[in-house]
């Protein structure tokens with residue numbers, strides 16, 4: 001197989017009598033994702049996409065094994081360039097300097113949607129088998145009439161000089177009736193591709209759209225389309241654009257011209273000649289987008305501001321908005337205010353259009369995305385309503401609203417015990433059709449900060465950083481246990497293990513004792529009562545009262561799953577118990593989290609220090625099953641491929657932490673707590 005060049009994504013068997021071009025070999029070490037490849041198509045070679053199995057069997061062939069490119073237009077003996085992006089790479093975050101937001105503007109039928117299709121194809125955003133003409137025109141009416149009615153957005157990934165760029169494209173309608181769509185989309189961009197039919201030249205909507213783009217201070221890249229047509233005259237049309245656009249804009253902008261003392265026009269000397277239909281000049285357009293359109297300003301640190309440029313109603317998800325984050329960051333679960341209606345909403349979902357909707361956790365300044373929101377009143381009141389109704393029937397239940405950075409909006413509830421908590425959750429889910437997550441019960445700590453402030457902290461995620469806190473005080477209760485004398489020993493052992501401070505023991509009768517301890521409330525809120533009952537075979541009883549706060553050596557124990565901190569699993573524990581709790585918690589989580597296709601590390605950390613670690617082994621498919629005997633190198637190759645796949649999955653994989661895991665801290669071995 002001397003004439004076969006391989007790389008992980010490119011397989012290039014050539015016809016027997018064609019010598020392999022030397023540069024194929026240079027490609028072999030490239031990573032398949034996020035790479036731009038250039039190769040030469042040898043004479044006689046015909047090109048097939050790997051999706052097309054029947055044709056792919058024919059030799060010679062060029063096979064691309066991941067979604068990427070449009071090769072059909074490439075001619076034998078010509079150079080082609082293509083970028084390869086693996087599916088999930090589309091969601092990788094790039095720095096703001098590598099984001100480009102642009103629109104395509106043109107007169108009707110000058111080829112915007114056809115160009116958008118090609119851009120999606122060339123960047124590997126849409127696979128060939130998913131591709132259909134006018135991909136972004138997804139309304140039936142748009143397809144029937146062959147026109148764009150609604151603006152559409154898509155996020156593409158493009159590799160330029162070995163760096164990944166995120167290109168946000170907004171396709172706009174050309175017809176005059178829908179020009180308000182154009183104005184909205186332009187406000188969300190820094191640049192625009194001005195597509196002009198090279199056979200027809202400047203038309204009314206070309207001018208109207210240019211004005212709008214200039215008003216929005218956009219960088220305009222002129223693109224002369226349809227150069228494949230016999231009547232195409234790109235040079236004449238370039239000149240026409242310069243003259244007509246320059247003249248008209250200056251007429252409209254007299255004031256501006258005199259102010260700036262210069263003529264505003266459009267330089268068409270570097271206009272790109274393209275044929276969207278034939279796929280000519282598409283890479284030049286992509287390169288120009290990166291080179292000529294400025295990136296958005298990096299204002300991630302500022303408070304959130306976003307511009308909504310479109311919206312629609314989804315029967316299942318409610319109102320879906322298209323927006324561009326102008327400043328700050330928007331996260332799923334954020335409370336946001338819509339300035340037009342001055343109403344508060346809860347951000348249910350945040351996503352990107354790639355071009356199908358994909359959910360993400362957050363979007364930063366400069367990014368374009370979609371989101372669905374629920375009116376803060378509606379969402380909040382649904383749970384509140386359910387709790388209020390349940391309270392009618394369960395007077396012991398108490399609740400107050402609370403917000404958590406990790407979980408969003410919720411209620412802090414008071415229960416009688418663990419069983420009561422489970423019952424309330426079950427009832428809310430069954431009777432009111434809600435899906436809820438309950439976190440492990442916690443107490444309110446008092447944190448004395450180095451600047452003299454005292455803050456109350458009910459949630460480990462709200463604990464000030466280690467450097468900012470002087471001391472932590474925890475609530476202490478006086479607990480009185482009444483028990484037959486046979487169980488005195490075991491109950492004292494229980495209290496001792498829960499950091500109890502012995503106060504006194506009295507015999508009320510010959511056989512019955514009363515033991516008093518001072519106990520941190522945090523040690524009692526979990527399963528203390530259950531333990532007391534189980535150790536005394538149900539004979540002991542207890543009562544407690546709050547006595548005050550006491551300084552204690554407490555620290556925050558973080559849990560990392562696959563390298564990410566899972567905020568709701570963080571706990572505040574006593575320093576002496578941190579190692580035991582950390583070890584037990586990681587072991588418990590290992591039992592509770594379902595196996596993934598890749599290895600998942602579960603770690604307990606204090607600050608940056610890992611104090612306990614477990615690993616959830618990967619589910620393994622027997623990739624050697626189909627190998628009957630054969631060379632060992634074949635098996636090694638399959639195993640290596642599997643290991644690489646798992647490594648990739650580990651980098652992108654998201655793990656769903658089941659509800660039981662959030663309660664894991666309560667279910668640790670009784671010796672630990």
Ligand SMILES: Nc1nc2c(ncn2[C@@H]2O[C@H](COP(=O)(O)OP(=O)(O)OP(=O)(O)O)[C@@H](O)[C@H]2O)c(=O)[nH]1
Pocket residue numbers: 106107108109110111112113114115134146147148149172173174175225226227228229274275276277278
């Ligand atoms: N020959 C040739 N035809 C093209 C080219 N680009 C687009 N077309 C054709 O021009 C027609 C209009 O193309 P569209 O992409 O729908 O034009 P549009 O600007 O998006 O139209 P609206 O969305 O309605 O404004 C279609 O029939 C395309 O096949 C090209 O480069 N060469």
